[in-house]
Amino acid sequence: MSIFSSGFARKTLGLMTAATFILVLIAILSIWMVVRTQESAKSVASDREVRIAATVILTALLNAETAQRGFLLTGKEEYLAPLASAESGLPGYLSTLRKATRSVHENDANITRLQELTSIKMRELTRTIDLQREGRHADALMIVNAGEGRTAMDEARNVLGQIIATAESRVGTSLGAMEADARQLAWVTGIGGLSIILFSLMALHFVKENTAGLVAARQKVMELNTGLEDRVAERTTSLTRANEEIQRFAYIVSHDLRAPLVNIMGFTSELDVSTTALKTYFDADEPTEEQTLAAKRAAAEEIPEAVYFIRASTTKMDALIGAILKLSREGRRELKRERVDLDTLFAASAANLQHQLDTANATIEIPQELPSVVGDRLALEQVFGNILENAVKYLAKDRPGLIEVAGEESGGRVKIRIKDNGRGIEEKDLERVFELFRRAGTQDRPGEGVGLAHVRALVRRMGGDVTVTSTFGHETTFEVDLPKKSRIKEPHVESL
Amino acid sequence: MMSDPSKAAHVTIVMIEDDEGHARLIERNIRRAGVTNEIIPFQNGTAALSYLFGADGSGDTNARRALLVLLDLNLPDMSGVSILEKIKSNPNIRRSPVVILTTTDDEREIQRCYDLGANVYITKPVNYESFANAIRQLGLFVSVMQVPTTD
Structure with a gap:
């Protein structure tokens, strides 16, 4: 009315x-x-x-x-x-x-x-x-x-x-x-x-x-208003978060891409210095002992070293750009909505990791029944596969590994907890592990620091969030909180 | 508390830099400036911290040594800021000068480092001439600087 x-x-x-x-x-x-x-x-x-x-x-x-x-x-x-x-x-x-x-x-x-x-x-x-x-x-x-x-x-x-x-x-x-x-x-x-x-x-x-109609209409307007405020607040929070993420992303990318550039420029100039030393040696009719030494050092050590670093930096840069591109592609990929049974999904992920599990003398315990969610199958596979893989990768060496999966469903949300008895994450690094190109703890495992950044971006795109708690040296628990039926968000800025 | 000038030669330079290339370039340019002090390189924060603070984490072992720390902020395993914080809050090594040498030129980051007690903050320029210059000047600085030891 x-x-x-x-x-x-x-x-x-x-x-x-x-x-x-x-x-x-x-x-x-x-x-x-x-x-x-x-x-x-x-x-x-x-x-x-x-x-x-x-x-x-x-x-x-x-x-x-x-x-x-x-x-x-x-x-x-x-x-x-x-x-x-x-x-x-x-x-x-x-x-x-x-x-x-x-x-x-x-x-x-x-x-x-x-x-x-x-x-x-x-x-x-x-x-x-x-x-x-x-x-x-x-x-x-x-x-x-x-x-x-x-x-x-x-x-x-x-x-x-x-x-x-x-x-x-x-x-x-x-x-x-x-x-x-x-x-x-x-x-x-x-x-x-x-x-x-x-x-x-x-x-x-x-x-x-008519008055009743007016009252009802006013009520509705008020409700809409409140809803609008809530929505604005929600959007503002998500925008603020996105903004912070993009700033962090820009910061990280600018630093990480700059670092190999400094090397390339630096060692190129060093090559110059070395070639000058060689030139001096060859140009001299009777090179001094010092000139000879310098030329020898240039040819035997400095030039190969410079070439090595230039090559390594170029490779590193290529890898970084590749990783950024991959994230960007993943971020732009259109997520589908389909019913995914998480118990089946976890069973498949565990089977994929069987070799690593055997090597590490570890077991995964997955409950018979896990909730199902409506979301993108590939994204969910990547999210949980990544977390499981990390759990296996960072197990403690002195004890048999045990990875436990648990799930619960309440109020239209599904929470999945993946707990391991691995080496744990220090409190100061809890947030850092989700950042692009950052890794926590002793650097004794291969990796580029992309996995968890990707996991967080994917989970957030599905309207959820991922958090981690840990007791350093004892255990780590990743909790993925997903809506039962995810509404797919626009590609996340973090994954540009 | 101050060491006498002759001690400058005994200053050990602790270089915490994850990028091998950068470490090499820094070392070369320091040497070019005529600095012959021992340089101990670390590629990640964990190793550097265990060296600085010793096995027991107290820093006792380095209490009587003259150290100069060259610190990169972006390390793979922890942030350089947290290393700086640890150094500056340890009674045994907090007087050791810390030179932040990093690619980050974020204003707030610079302020934060000085607030935490960083002694010098140098941005690594992409331009090598400037980079080499900065390091050489740092080398000159090292050769004349007084580094205290804690009694």
Whole structure:
């Protein structure tokens, strides 16, 4: 997972957009609902007004009729008070009703009819009362009996009843709608809220996931960093070692190659001196005794000696260059990787040394089982063959030789120890034996001082190391520490 | 402690040089400078040390002798530096002058030798004229030098 995951950004951004969208939707819906509720409330109020106005008119008409009846029965003027108030109030009540009806967008045709009916009714009432006052009681009753007033009253009651019923039903509908709206709003808000919570949880999950990814990535970076430091340290050590080796190598080569050169130059000049002595002797008509002696010495000793040394130095130089070339070739040789059984390898090496072993009255003990390694067979043969050969070569003369081989394997590494009871190496020479052209101890065995330098270079190329411990005069142990599976290094600088 | 000048003739030159040719060239040039002192050559460190320190390794046998050591640093069996160190830390022979005569001209090596008590450090030049000159001058030096013996 990359640190700035575009997937993460896209997901969280999407969730945030969705949540915001839902919030805005809820807000718009709420506002819309409020507006609707307000409208509904307004219409409910108007309908109430219509109903109240209608009721007031009906009451006024009934009051007026009751007053008329009372007056007609008793003839007492005091019964007429409600009629007077109804007569004066009705026009106002009617206009109120009309206004209210208009405000609810209701047809006001029936109001006009109601107006007519009320005026018919009121006229009838007024006439009967006037007749009663004039004392014409019978005429008044006749008008009542005629039924014109009753008909008008019935129709008015009908019309008013209708208006009231309509208004009430409308109030009911409005209230129902308001309730439904409120319920809807509650649902929308609830679902919206739940969605926002859900989105938040999802976003939280993504954030957690991403954070976990970031932490893991950081962890990995840190691990890589540590690994890198280790690798740098490892490389630095190996480079430092290589550098020291190359310096030592250059030092050794420069000295060892220079030494025969000094001889060649020197004895060439000495040849000059000798030939001059000969020339002086031959050129002289009568050579002196001293000249004769010098010429004799030159011819008999000095010239052959010079030639001998020049020849020897040339041979030596050739041998040195040959050894360096051999090391260089070996160092450049591509190492192969194959499984090598060390017990078989040691058995073969011991067989090769059998003649030397017999001569030196020595035995080699090789365990039945030795670990196997993955490495270059030829290189391993050279390494162990060389160490065994040295062990046989530098045995002590005063006791039978015993060379013991032991091996162990642990933690992906194989350690082989070759121990001999030979003459041993002095402590100061322990490191020196691995140097090119250097040999330790009494120089009574042939050799050029190349073997162990070559062994160390080979072992190091296979990713291992070789060390030596010794008790001078008693025993020597070479330990070769190899990786179980060697990774082949670039040709080692030591072996240029 | 100082020996008298006439003793210069009795100085024995111990030459530790693994290269026979070099040894021969050094000897010839020393002789050419008129030095007739005995020169005892050794081709490796082990033999030289057993001569210098005697069989018991104490150096007693050479305590009363006047020795001059010519020492090559690159020997097959041990480093000349360790021989120098041994000579300079042995109470019986540490006053014997040691002349380092070697092909190595490494600065640190030279410093190290002087630190350890080397008296002269001469680099063997490849050029023979210079080589012969250096040795002859060394020979002249030997003929006039005072070499102490330890009582």
